[in-house]
Amino acid sequence: xxxxxxxxxxxxxxxxxxxxxxxxxxxxxxxxxxxxxxxxxxxxxxxxxxxxxxxxxxxxxxxxxxxxxxxxxxxxxxxxxxxxxxxxxxxxxxxxxxxxxxxxxxxxxxxxxxxxxxxxxxxxxxxxxxxxxxxxxxxxxxxxxxxxxxxxxxxxxxxxxxxxxxxxxxxxxxxxxxxxxxxxxxxxxxxxxxxxxxxxxxxxxxxxxxxxxxxxxxxxxxxxxxxxxxxxxxxxxxxxxxxxxxxxxxxxxxxxxxxxxxxxxxxxxxxxxxxxxxxxxxxxxxxxxxxxxxxxxxxxxxxxxxxxxxxxxxxxxxx
Numbered sequence: 001x002x003x004x005x006x007x008x009x010x011x012x013x014x015x016x017x018x019x020x021x022x023x024x025x026x027x028x029x030x031x032x033x034x035x036x037x038x039x040x041x042x043x044x045x046x047x048x049x050x051x052x053x054x055x056x057x058x059x060x061x062x063x064x065x066x067x068x069x070x071x072x073x074x075x076x077x078x079x080x081x082x083x084x085x086x087x088x089x090x091x092x093x094x095x096x097x098x099x100x101x102x103x104x105x106x107x108x109x110x111x112x113x114x115x116x117x118x119x120x121x122x123x124x125x126x127x128x129x130x131x132x133x134x135x136x137x138x139x140x141x142x143x144x145x146x147x148x149x150x151x152x153x154x155x156x157x158x159x160x161x162x163x164x165x166x167x168x169x170x171x172x173x174x175x176x177x178x179x180x181x182x183x184x185x186x187x188x189x190x191x192x193x194x195x196x197x198x199x200x201x202x203x204x205x206x207x208x209x210x211x212x213x214x215x216x217x218x219x220x221x222x223x224x225x226x227x228x229x230x231x232x233x234x235x236x237x238x239x240x241x242x243x244x245x246x247x248x249x250x251x252x253x254x255x256x257x258x259x260x261x262x263x264x265x266x267x268x269x270x271x272x273x274x275x276x277x278x279x280x281x282x283x284x285x286x287x288x289x290x291x292x293x294x295x296x297x298x299x300x301x302x303x304x305x306x307x308x309x310x311x312x313x314x315x316x317x318x319x
Contacts, residue, residue, distance in 0.1 A: 055087070055092075057086045057087055058086075060084075061083040064079070065078065073114060077111060081106065083106075084102055085103040094148070101132045104130075104132065106129050107126065107127070109125065119164065119166055119167075120164060127156075127158050128156070129154070129155070132152040134152055139192070151188070153242075155183065157205075159183075160180050161179045171219060173220070174218070177213070180210065187201050188200040190291065206238070206290065209237065211250075212233075213233070214231055215231075217230060226259070228257075235280065237249055240284025240293060241293040243293065248303060251280030253280060257270070257272075265317055268315055270311070270313050271311070273310050273312070274307060274308060275309060276309075282306060283303060283304050288302070
């Protein structure tokens with residue numbers, strides 16, 4: 001025989017009421033009569049005395065620039081920047097007595113620009129001085145444990161940038177850019193885990209390639225409703241550590257980008273990264289050491305590589 005729905009409903013309400021009552025009693029009992037082992041788990045943390053903490057840092061940054069048009073299509077420019085980076089709350093999270101420094105940077109750049117007809121061209125030379133550039137690493141203590149350490153060094157970078165675009169027709173364009181830089185520590189002296197004073201001044205700054213290059217041919221078709229372009233990228237060799245013991249080789253990669261204007265408001269995009277499945281190491285293993293690398297001289301070392309060929313799609317609607 002089928003059960004009466006009203007009887008079932010009354011039964012469910014009674015069951016819920018009983019469960020709520022039990023839960024209420026359990027909650028009240030938990031507050032008024034904690035178990036002995038629970039009482040032992042609670043206690044006061046700290047002394048109850050608050051110690052004021054206050055630090056103040058300030059610095060002045062400024063920039064000045066000039067631009068002169070020799071002709072309507074040709075000009076020269078220059079800029080000088082003096083800036084800084086102040087300590088933040090994160091500088092004291094693990095050590096309230098830390099003594100971070102104000103990092104300063106000044107940059108000088110100048111160049112020429114040309115824009116006429118189908119050609120745009122920019123050439124820039126630059127020089128950057130970074131004082132108190134921070135390198136974070138770990139040092140092994142006498143008990144074998146690792147302790148975080150921050151070492152400050154000064155860097156000096158000189159380099160050139162060249163960028164240009166050529167548009168021979170309405171449906172084809174070619175863009176290219178190249179950067180060369182000599183990025184080195186002008187001063188880097190620290191005491192290693194063995195207590196030896198080590199001087200890595202004039203070494204290459206880790207993680208920065210000396211050459212990067214990109215050339216991008218592009219097609220604009222069907223009354224600008226379709227845009228196809230491909231990036232051919234080159235990244236030069238770089239070092240993973242300040243000691244310049246681990247050198248990652250240079251590599252080439254190719255990316256592809258397509259944009260389709262389906263309607264005036266709807267656009268579909270497709271990106272294929274690393275079309276050729278190139279193998280390239282983009283950084284090393286920081287756990288092996290950022291200043292001195294423990295994998296130096298080993299037949300195998302660990303690094304992070306480019307992602308293999310991957311695809312991304314997007315659909316954009318503009319209201």
